[in-house]
Amino acid sequence: MPDSPTLSQQVCFALYSASRATTGLYRSVLKELNLTYPQYLAMLVLWDGDGLEVRELGRELQLDSGTLSPLLKRLEHLGLVERSRLPEDERRVLVRLTPAGRELQAKAVDVPGRIAAATGLDQDELLALRETLHRISTTLQTTESETPS
Amino acid sequence: MPDSPTLSQQVCFALYSASRATTGLYRSVLKELNLTYPQYLAMLVLWDGDGLEVRELGRELQLDSGTLSPLLKRLEHLGLVERSRLPEDERRVLVRLTPAGRELQAKAVDVPGRIAAATGLDQDELLALRETLHRISTTLQTTESETPS
DNA sequence: ATCCAATTAGTTGTGCACAATTGAATTGCC
DNA sequence: GGCAATTCAATTGTGCACAACTAATTGGAT
Numbered sequence: 619m620p621d622s623p624t625l626s627q628q629v630c631f632a633l634y635s636a637s638r639a640t641t642g643l644y645r646s647v648l649k650e651l652n653l654t655y656p657q658y659l660a661m662l663v664l665w666d667g668d669g670l671e672v673r674e675l676g677r678e679l680q681l682d683s684g685t686l687s688p689l690l691k692r693l694e695h696l697g698l699v700e701r702s703r704l705p706e707d708e709r710r711v712l713v714r715l716t717p718a719g720r721e722l723q724a725k726a727v728d729v730p731g732r733i734a735a736a737t738g739l740d741q742d743e744l745l746a747l748r749e750t751l752h753r754i755s756t757t758l759q760t761t762e763s764e765t766p767s
Numbered sequence: 768m769p770d771s772p773t774l775s776q777q778v779c780f781a782l783y784s785a786s787r788a789t790t791g792l793y794r795s796v797l798k799e800l801n802l803t804y805p806q807y808l809a810m811l812v813l814w815d816g817d818g819l820e821v822r823e824l825g826r827e828l829q830l831d832s833g834t835l836s837p838l839l840k841r842l843e844h845l846g847l848v849e850r851s852r853l854p855e856d857e858r859r860v861l862v863r864l865t866p867a868g869r870e871l872q873a874k875a876v877d878v879p880g881r882i883a884a885a886t887g888l889d890q891d892e893l894l895a896l897r898e899t900l901h902r903i904s905t906t907l908q909t910t911e912s913e914t915p916s
Numbered sequence: 917a918t919c920c921a922a923t924t925a926g927t928t929g930t931g932c933a934c935a936a937t938t939g940a941a942t943t944g945c946c
Numbered sequence: 947g948g949c950a951a952t953t954c955a956a957t958t959g960t961g962c963a964c965a966a967c968t969a970a971t972t973g974g975a976t
Contacts, residue, residue, distance in 0.1 A: 626883035629893050630789050631808065632900035635829055637786035638963075639907040640779050645964085656932060659780065672955060680784055683955050685933055692931080709941050709954040734775035738906040743899060744778050750888070750896050751781035757887040758788040787933075794934085805962060821925060832925050834963055841961080858924040858971045
């Protein structure tokens with residue numbers, strides 16, 4: 619069942635390495651939008667459905683407020699989003715796109731196509747990869763606090 | 768050829784997400800060794816063949832001196848490695864394990880097994896995943912500076 | 917011998933990630 | 947109503963990644 623231990627180590631390093639490589643790809647593509655990859659992910663979620671709380675954004679992106687708060691502050695300084703406490707619950711913060719934030723979506727239209735062209739994988743491989751990676755994430759996140767025998 | 772653009776975006780997010788999940792898995796396993804995952808990777812390379820220059824370590828791990836210099840400084844403060852300029856070329860820095868660094872290898876023996884057990888993937892899946900991820904990394908790294916039409 | 921280009925490690929600055937903590941607001945319980 | 951536990955965002959501190967730059971060293975060319 620444990621397979622070759624070395625193999626899983628190699629897979630983990632390949633994962634770490636490929637993730638950094640794709641982030642680097644996004645870096646060059648997103649440079650003209652003046653966004654980092656995590657910032658772009660947050661904008662994607664907001665473009666899909668504007669008006670989300672920090673908590674909801676965090677659930678989508680699997681990021682906590684320690685990461686999101688400064689990230690959203692930077693998006694706010696860029697004039698792309700605005701944050702406001704909810705009147706009915708002053709703990710929660712609503713994140714909304716500004717007009718500039720909405721307009722940026724048009725400039726980002728060709729990002730997915732450029733990324734897809736650079737990966738060099740066909741659709742079957744992408745589907746299989748996505749499925750496997752999803753399984754890893756869910757396995758690790760649901761097993762995150764197990765007591766080792 | 769570009770397949771579904773959205774699909775590649777989903778794959779990239781799955782990659783980003785799975786990489787963070789596995790790093791988190793290593794974090795809990797490596798906690799008792801007092802190592803981070805990148806530090807553990809550097810130690811793995813040194814355990815495999817002691818006495819490497821920063822440049823060679825960087826080639827193995829695909830990391831530049833901006834990342835490695837402070838990382839190695841921390842390993843040095845932990846008493847696991849020592850750094851020394853090469854007499855025949857004062858630009859280069861040789862990184863060697865200390866006795867404590869070599870001894871740590873024994874405590875790290877069961878790390879790969881624990882990681883492998885937690886992934887929940889069988890050997891075929893791990894092999895396929897490793898192959899696909901390698902292909903992504905090499906594709907992106909060899910295409911890193913193309914002029915888009 | 918001198919100068920110039922290349923190499924190497926380190927430093928600086930920015931932006932994630934994440935653990936741990938803080939502080940405010942809300943909810944639940946009595 | 948009062949109070950403890952909970953929820954939520956923000957803050958603090960550490961450690962990557964990476965771009966840009968610095969400084970020292972080396973090698974080559976003349």
